[in-house]
Amino acid sequence: MLDERHIQHQITEEQLNNLNTKGYFTVEDALPLDVVVKLEELTDSIYQSHLNAEYDPYSKRQLTPNDNFFYPNFLGRNQAFINILDWYKTFPKVWGILGWNIYSYHSHFIITPPRSEELRGKTGPLGWHQDSGRVNVEIESSPRPRLSIKIVYWLSDCSEPGRGNFYVIPGSHLWDKFNRPDNGSLPEGATPICCKPGDAVFFDRRIWHARSENDSDITRKGLFYGYGYRWLRSKDDMTIPDEIFAQNDPIRQQLLGGGTNANGHFSPKDDDVPLKMWLLDKGIITS
Numbered sequence: 697m698l699d700e701r702h703i704q705h706q707i708t709e710e711q712l713n714n715l716n717t718k719g720y721f722t723v724e725d726a727l728p729l730d731v732v733v734k735l736e737e738l739t740d741s742i743y744q745s746h747l748n749a750e751y752d753p754y755s756k757r758q759l760t761p762n763d764n765f766f767y768p769n770f771l772g773r774n775q776a777f778i779n780i781l782d783w784y785k786t787f788p789k790v791w792g793i794l795g796w797n798i799y800s801y802h803s804h805f806i807i808t809p810p811r812s813e814e815l816r817g818k819t820g821p822l823g824w825h826q827d828s829g830r831v832n833v834e835i836e837s838s839p840r841p842r843l844s845i846k847i848v849y850w851l852s853d854c855s856e857p858g859r860g861n862f863y864v865i866p867g868s869h870l871w872d873k874f875n876r877p878d879n880g881s882l883p884e885g886a887t888p889i890c891c892k893p894g895d896a897v898f899f900d901r902r903i904w905h906a907r908s909e910n911d912s913d914i915t916r917k918g919l920f921y922g923y924g925y926r927w928l929r930s931k932d933d934m935t936i937p938d939e940i941f942a943q944n945d946p947i948r949q950q951l952l953g954g955g956t957n958a959n960g961h962f963s964p965k966d967d968d969v970p971l972k973m974w975l976l977d978k979g980i981i982t983s
């Protein structure tokens with residue numbers, strides 16, 4: 697439920713400037729530690745059930761305790777995950793970047809356990825990419841459009857490099873192409889993002905980014921919330937149980953993909969976009 701706190705946490709000029717020029721910015725202490733602990737318990741329990749089954753349903757491969765675990769479409773697994781969609785310290789910045797015709801087009805969490813002793817210290821190429829797959833091939837403009845952003849909330853301590861940190865190349869969101877070093881070394885400008893549990897990083901989908909190896913003893917855990925325009929197709933199956941969808945307020949239902957009909961994704965009527973109605977009511981936008 698949006699309230700006065702949201703109005704106090706709108707995006708600052710500095711944050712918007714960082715997003716526009718570097719492609720990312722950090723919000724320290726976005727989540728309080730009790731919320732981090734609750735989210736970590738939920739995430740751990742989903743992870744543990746797949747570890748017990750020794751199977752990763754996404755990669756359709758065996759899951760061992762040293763494997764990276766990517767788990768998409770987690771919102772519907774628990775109301776506590778949905779509660780973060782409109783979190784007061786972060787969500788106002790999302791509408792400040794993308795406006796009101798938005799929803800959560802993709803969510804995933806990633807658990808990156810420490811590497812096995814034999815592999816520690818070995819370097820290799822990281823999986824540098826921009827988000828959104830074929831969008832980057834099939835869209836005509838240059839630079840490509842932003843279209844969506846992600847917020848990653850850190851549940852584990854990655855305040856030092858070497859802990860499976862999220863890497864970015866600041867400013868690379870405006871690059872259409874990126875030449876990876878042949879020898880697998882880090883590209884020029886590659887920067888590890890160092891964060892404490894509860895910190896959040898906003899990033900433009902176009903920024904060239906990668907997960908790095910975890911050579912620490914701390915399992916790295918991050919919850920990624922993607923937001924895009926309502927006319928952008930979902931990347932998740934969006935299997936939100938009906939009873940969970942129904943118990944959320946209209947703005948959260950908008951964020952979960954709700955709306956009156958298909959055309960309303962492109963030409964929304966008031967009922968499609970309760971977020972717009974709230975922003976108008978509060979005088980944050982005028983039309």
Ligand SMILES: O=C(O)CCC(=O)C(=O)O
Pocket residue numbers: 806827846860861862863905906907908920
């Ligand atoms: O796990 C990471 O640090 C990278 C995540 C990522 O590549 C993504 O969300 O697209």
